[in-house]
Amino acid sequence: MKEFTLEQISALAALVESDRFSTGQSNRELHRHDISPHYGTLPAGIIWPKSTDEVADILSWCYENNVPATPWGAGTSTEGNPVPTFGGLVINMSRMDKILEIRPGDLQVDVQPGVLRKELNRKAGRHGLFFPPDPGADATIGGMIANNASGVQTVKYGATKDYVMKLTMVLPTGKVIHTGCKAHKSSSGYDLTRLFVGSEGTLGIVTEATLKLCGIPSHRLAATINFNDLESASGAVAALIGSGLGPAALELLPPGLINLMNRKKNLNLPEVPSLFCEFHGISKTSLQETADLTKELCATCGASGFQFGIEEKDRNELWRARHEAWETIHQAHPKKETLIVDAAVPISRYPQMIVFSQNLVDENHVDGYVFGHAGDGNLHVVIAGDPKDKSEWSTIEKINHLIVEKAVELGGTCTGEHGIGIGKRQFMKLEHGDSYQLMRQIKELIDPKGLMNPGKIFM
Template sequence: MNPETLTLLQQHFGSKLSTAGAVLEAHGRDESRIDFHLPDAVLFAESEEDVLDALRFAGERQFPIVPFAVGSSLEGQVIPVQGGLSLDLSGLNRVIAIEAGGFQATVQAGVTYPELNRQARQHGLFWAVDPGAEASLGGMASTNASGTGAVKYGTTRDNILEMRVALLDGRVIRVGSRARKTSAGYDLKNLFIGAEGTLGIILELTVRLWPLPAEVVVLRGNFQSVAGAAACAVSIMGAALQPERLELIDEREIHAVNVHLGRHYPERPTLWIELASPSRAALAESLALCRELCEDAGAQDLAVASSPAERADIWEARHKAYSAMVALHPTHVNLSTDVCVPLHRLPEVVAATRAACDGRGLDASFVGHVGDGNFHVLFHAAPDDKATWDAIHATYDEMMSLTLAAGGTCSGEHGIGLHKKKYLAQERADTLELMREIKAVFDPTGLLNPQKIF
């Protein structure tokens, strides 16, 4: 950004624009901590007008504009790799309306999902997508985030009814519908979901809420291997138990959680299975069937967490598994993966991936939203340990080949950002050019979050 442009923005936005070192640094990285690049300035937008003004200036002066809210992306999505303006939307934090009878809420893009849940709870409702970080709803829409709740309630994509989106040319458009279904013209809503801010800036979302389940338990059990745990997850899905959550967490991640949170979970590959029903009797039936399936699959130490406190402990552990692993190796760099495969191929892909890690002697840990066929391998090494990084990248390549051969995808929920462009090009060789042509319809000169996805 040239000095005159910066001066212009400072004059227009006043104290909402910051070039303070600490502010620029906080907007130069995300949770992945792999890449780092400073923006030229950060705009703390306080209104839709601020966003529209920023877009107008970007178009006139041709500088990059990169949306930011919580900074919890994992693939470098919010990093302004070409500098320009980091557009901080965390000030657009108003829950505009909750329509309990319509199971929907309208929020500004900077509202975090825990805040929405805090307000929805008093209506007996909740936002069901739970990625674990304190993500904003605009950010979740931009990567189609999901997490533990998706196995029952779908991903962010499935839970957004309508959005208002600002385009580079200053138009604000409405995509999707507040009706539960629509067949009215091309589906532009789903084009913006998962577009990582490369097509427009999401201003406002009307989202689906769900009734809070009445009776809930978590069953946990340990297995001989991650592949054995994955196979059990497949059999639970096959029995149509429709769990609320169905999570795999391996012995290394359990160890990290035990150390980090002072827990005493058995350090073995584990499934955490949340079941819910409208009544206690119905829940007891589901639980009995689920226990039986776990025992048949060789589960040990089956235990039931019934109280809200015990359940909250388990999901806190799941949410903090990533940061617990990162904390175990404070001087290392971490690389998280995010493949998702059809359910019937999950056990073989997990087993082959584990064998690939073990074969190269890598200290790689596994967690997974296995009811969806989605799992993450977390690698780590010292930044300068070239031999280990070569082994990690070779393993990641191998994991991708296994995934694509099984009909899977390089990203189940984290998106592409900077880190998975190579794998997207492999997975979507036949449509990458079409995606670029669509990008050009909205952003012909490449100002919106440049270098992401492609």
């Protein structure tokens, strides 16, 4: 659906205040793509609801009028997840941005879905608490729930799915349901909360969530550890995890990316394969012991350099540079798009996966950077290229394909954290086999007309 009729425009305009519905060209263009190379179709209009009741009215109108509906958070996805593929209505959730209640005694918070992650952490921080899942981008909580986002601290604290206790969902028909509870454990019935987490807006819209919070650690220790080759660096990962030292972050960085970070972010890091890690503890003494053990362990894995006890200011710069790795690569390759491989494998297979991916990048002479959340066995290969250059782009897609096939063969997944969106739909059958059909049936049961974020997850 490319354009609304005048009748449809006045029906939608009647559902919200006048400044919260638009059919303007620039708004439509802005909601046509995320940060991926996937450009969808132009939506016919955008609507900004402010309450569960408004979302229910909007979805029930879409259902009755057969209008595709695509939820939108901050638009920072990497697989075309919030990009409309059949036009229709984009439901932008950014104005449902209230932190409803922080309950420090329960380590919980109730939020609307448009709350931004950094804002939540600013407010929770006043109570000595934080929400650990940390994608580099300042994403909305609704978008993080829908994509089951994670980040550098997932190795210690888990992914978004581990923090969602209770959801208010508006189903594609406009019906409102509540899932989960505020108790820290429950074995009551099917876990519908977990079904909606990671469903990428294909089963309905999150309009409220109860999340767990954690206490802010009193002491932190950041470190960089250098190696002579990527295989040794990635090989040290399983040893570090298996040692029980419990890193709060464990990231693998290749020399090429460190070189870009040094140049663009004014850092002075050794340009060799490296692990960036962080430990959280209750005292400086306990962290010093952890540092000593880590150094000893990494030396046995072939490490050639250690920088521990990095000052708070330098630590923040280090992690900011890591979080902005994608932007740094983008700036280094202006006018190019980036395809981001997001496979994950069991950590014992991580070195094999890293070497396999680096060889593909080298053999095909593409501008690719192999790095990732090593502690989770999650690797990213960011490859810059021009989608209009058919030959170059098909090489890049072939690399993506080969890496995903290898990851699945090793017992892993096509996406550790970015979701399926448009880009990874082709791998769903390969990864899930017969379960793929059951997922389809669940989708058809909840969204019989196929109007909720159509063209995502399923081909």
